[in-house]
Amino acid sequence: MTQAFRGILAMVGACTIWGLSPLYYKLLAHVPPPEVLSHRTLWSVILFAGVLAVQGRLSEIGTAFRGRRQVGVIALAAAMISVNWFVFILSVQIGRTTEASLGYYIFPLMTVFVGWLWFGERLGIAQWGAVALALAAVLVLTVGLGVTPWISLILATSFAVYGALKKGLALGPVVSVTCEILIYLPFWLVLLAWYHGNGQGHFGTGWQTSLLLVLSGPLTAVPLILFSYAARRVRLSTVGVLQYINPTLQFFCAVLAFGEPFTLWHQIAFALIWSAVAIFSFAALSQDRAARRASIAALGVSAQIRNSPSEGSAKP
Template sequence: MTQNKSGILALVGACTVWGLSPLYYKLLAHIPPIEVLAHRTLWSFVFFAVVLMVQGRLGQLRTALGSVRSVLVIAFASLMISINWFFFIVSIQIGKATEASLGYYIFPLVAVLIGVVVFREKLGRLQILAVVLALSAVVVLTLGLGVAPWIALILSFSFGLYGLVKKWLSVGPVVSVTAEVLLIAPISLSVLLLAWYQGHATFGANWRDTGLLLFSGPLTATPLILFSAATKRVSMATVGLVQYLNPTLQFLCAVLIFGEPFGQWHAIAFALIWTALAIYTAGTWRQDRAVRRAAMASSGVATTRM
């Protein structure tokens, strides 16, 4: 199997796990979301630490937290991913999985906006049109439903800011995420100890819930490891395209399995978002092709000169 094919399979696997994860969190809907988040954080740390230990890279964790700057950056990343995880869990429990999927559809366009604001990146006409359509979708939902899609906005912006600070880290994704959950682990442990002290801790109460909570570790870690492996083997344009599988599966779970309402305002907003993503993807593919052509041309010139 070629590197590209194995990368695509890993990418599809990661996005499929993420996309179907609402089915898992729906099984935990009777447990307070803060408690679910605490277990997800702790068992993710255990799983990641074991992976790094097996790989002989546990020492890189100390390197990642070796300076005040790194600790502050990782702490901010930890805050953003915790907010993202918490509101995703909440969205499933309160019947807002459709809005959660909208958030992950919007995320690539939020990332574009962050790039403009923080890195002064210039947008092409297609990218500007895609962003305008995404903003229009948010306005349509706000006016049509009488309330802004707060969960979608929180999920997309928290994940966008998370991606932003990750650019400032020199360590790999598995090491950085391990450091992130390590920093938040004391808070998570405090939440679980408080639940136990108050007599309503879920862990250990029955085999079903205990097993499901333990499973949150590999469920969180496995797709991230697959995604990390995939990004090293396929182009970023391919990564961007296949990633839409995640919110698409979330959307299908919400509407077809959970039976969440999907009215005319949702239809208009999602149509605008899907159109925006199609335009954005076309622009990204065009840019990627132009870069590759330029690289091939410069390589040809260099070869001719030799």
């Protein structure tokens, strides 16, 4: 089995876990989202710290918190991912998983827009077309349902900004995520203490709920580790296409498992989004193929130059 194929399997595994996670969080619908997020943070920190301890890399956490600018970036990234996690858990509990899946469909397109706005990256006609279709989908839902799909927009924007902030962190993926969830851990611990101090805490009230809360840590950590493994072994264009497994499975969970309404307006909006995804994916794959052809051509020219006789060694 090649490294690339292993990377693809890891990516599929990560996206499948993320895509089916609404089924898991639906089982915790009786627990308030802030309490769920507090436990998710606590058990994730414990698990990631254990992974780093086994690898002998715990000291890297202290190193990561050196420098005011880096700490500030970590704090902002942590805020973005916390907002993303909270809104996603809330969407599942209040029956708005369809909007959540739409948000994760929009996320890659939002990333392209943030790259243009933040880093001055150039966008092609196909990419601008995909962004325009995503905007049209949001407008369709806003006009048709009479309300802006805030859940979709918050999820897409927070994750896109999170990705942009991560570009400025020279940290490994496990260390980076550990620092991000560690920096606000005191707040979540205080919140848990408040819940239990007021007799509202759910941990310890039943083994099923307690186990589900504990397992929210591995549910967070495992797909991130798989994603990091895949990102180092698979081309980014392939990663970009495979990640749509996540919102597709979320969409099926919402409509088929939870029976959430899928109106005509939803159908039009999702048709626009799926068209945008197809254009975006095709453009990404085309750019990747063109880059590889250019690289191969450059290597061929370089080899010809090295193998050709120099002027000094040419015979008269």
